[in-house]
Amino acid sequence: MALCGTAATNVTKMMAAYNGGSSAVAAHHPHHHHQLQHLPPPHMHHHHHHQQHQQQHTHHLQQQLDIEPDRPIGYGAFGVVWSVTDPRDGKRVALKKMPNVFQNLVSCKRVFRELKMLCFFKHENVLSALDILQPPHIDYFEEIYVVTELMQSDLHKIIVSPQPLSSDHAKVFLYQILRGLKYLHSAGILHRDIKPGNLLVNSNCVLKICDFGLARVEESDESRHMTQEVVTQYYRAPEILMGSRHYSNSIDIWSVGCIFAELLGRRILFQAQSPIQQLDLITDLLGTPSMEAMRTACEGARAHILRGPHKQKTPAPPPSVPLTCCLISAKDALAHPYLDEGRLRYHTCMCKCCYTTSSGRVYTSDFEPVTNLKFDDGFEKNLSSVRQVKEIIHQFILEQQKGSRVPLCINPQSAAFKSFISSTVAQPSEMPPSPLVWE
Numbered sequence: 195m196a197l198c199g200t201a202a203t204n205v206t207k208m209m210a211a212y213n214g215g216s217s218a219v220a221a222h223h224p225h226h227h228h229q230l231q232h233l234p235p236p237h238m239h240h241h242h243h244h245q246q247h248q249q250q251h252t253h254h255l256q257q258q259l260d261i262e263p264d265r266p267i268g269y270g271a272f273g274v275v276w277s278v279t280d281p282r283d284g285k286r287v288a289l290k291k292m293p294n295v296f297q298n299l300v301s302c303k304r305v306f307r308e309l310k311m312l313c314f315f316k317h318e319n320v321l322s323a324l325d326i327l328q329p330p331h332i333d334y335f336e337e338i339y340v341v342t343e344l345m346q347s348d349l350h351k352i353i354v355s356p357q358p359l360s361s362d363h364a365k366v367f368l369y370q371i372l373r374g375l376k377y378l379h380s381a382g383i384l385h386r387d388i389k390p391g392n393l394l395v396n397s398n399c400v401l402k403i404c405d406f407g408l409a410r411v412e413e414s415d416e417s418r419h420m421t422q423e424v425v426t427q428y429y430r431a432p433e434i435l436m437g438s439r440h441y442s443n444s445i446d447i448w449s450v451g452c453i454f455a456e457l458l459g460r461r462i463l464f465q466a467q468s469p470i471q472q473l474d475l476i477t478d479l480l481g482t483p484s485m486e487a488m489r490t491a492c493e494g495a496r497a498h499i500l501r502g503p504h505k506q507k508t509p510a511p512p513p514s515v516p517l518t519c520c521l522i523s524a525k526d527a528l529a530h531p532y533l534d535e536g537r538l539r540y541h542t543c544m545c546k547c548c549y550t551t552s553s554g555r556v557y558t559s560d561f562e563p564v565t566n567l568k569f570d571d572g573f574e575k576n577l578s579s580v581r582q583v584k585e586i587i588h589q590f591i592l593e594q595q596k597g598s599r600v601p602l603c604i605n606p607q608s609a610a611f612k613s614f615i616s617s618t619v620a621q622p623s624e625m626p627p628s629p630l631v632w633e
């Protein structure tokens with residue numbers, strides 16, 4: 195994984211981290227050959243001729259490139275991700291299976307929200323849906339498969355690998371995380387589970403935020419309670435640990451601060467065994483919070499803090515801490531001079547928004563774009579039964595596919611079909627631990 199540009203000293207090769215992460219898994223499945231295939235959808239006969247033509251073309255293409263076997267590459271909170279080949283162009287893509295979607299209304303709604311978000315996003319540092327596989331007839335519609343760009347690794351794998359990680363790496367990663375978050379927050383979306391494993395990285399160090407299984411639209415009404423079922427404990431903001439029922443963008447920025455320290459120190463900043471200990475580790479470093487800072491904390495959490503010794507702020511906290519404590523928005527953080535080098539490197543040779551001509555680099559007018567369009571979760575209000583949501587999702591997927599590309603679907607003849615179909619997801623017990631309920 196190499197950084198580009200003249201400022202890139204310590205150009206490091208981190209491909210071993212990627213291979214280490216995936217080849218072991220691949221070794222268990224040496225004969226996998228699960229190819230995506232497109233089949234004409236039974237209910238779209240009016241496109242028949244056009245599709246058949248393209249289909250023959252891609253079949254030919256598929257034989258030409260007899261391709262890398264498919265393999266599982268990752269497991270998010272709610273889905274299984276495989277690396278597969280798109281038979282239409284031979285490109286490697288990631289295929290995320292969202293299983294058990296229609297078990298109950300809660301899971302239907304969660305998956306529909308994530309699906310809508312993946313189709314909504316248009317930003318280089320946020321993972322988005324390239325395609326959704328053609329659903330079968332609604333009577334057989336049980337799983338949803340989303341195609342996204344394939345990323346070779348993630349920040350967790352990189353941090354725990356033996357590969358060198360320079361401060362230049364940390365800067366360009368931090369810049370991209372904040373750039374992606376600024377966009378997400380401008381759409382009114384809180385990610386709520388920013389952690390190294392949800393930050394995908396490719397071999398050029400381009401980073402994309404992924405896994406929107408826990409993402410929600412920001413609640414502007416302070417009296418409305420938000421669920422506390424969020425954020426892997428180590429990256430959880432103190433306001434959530436203290437039982438605050440309302441929180442904002444700053445919970446994602448807190449997680450970024452923790453990740454930044456982890457990038458520099460190669461170890462988790464606040465690694466506690468329980469949510470109470472998590473809070474204690476944070477106050478050890480940052481000192482006892484003021485009463486004003488504990489305004490939204492629940493009674494039990496405030497009592498816990500006040501019962502304990504009064505802690506002074508540690509004089510020399512890790513470099514990320516000022517960033518975490520003083521800045522509450524991605525926009526403010528991006529204005530920090532520390533981010534200048536990351537911005538320069540990113541737009542000199544990594545981005546897709548600037549380009550190079552014979553007379554030099556032409557930079558974009560907007561380095562950190564936002565969206566004026568808020569993500570609208572109003573659709574969720576009218577979802578009342580599993581059958582109804584199933585029909586709406588089915589229709590939504592078909593609508594997404596009205597483009598010129600041939601639809602894709604699962605190929606049951608492929609060698610990997612069985613293990614792919616049976617691959618499952620994290621059970622509730624493996625989910626990030628729920629924050630403590632303060633009494």
Ligand SMILES: [Zn+2]
Binds near residue numbers: 540541545546547557
């Ligand atoms: Zn650019």
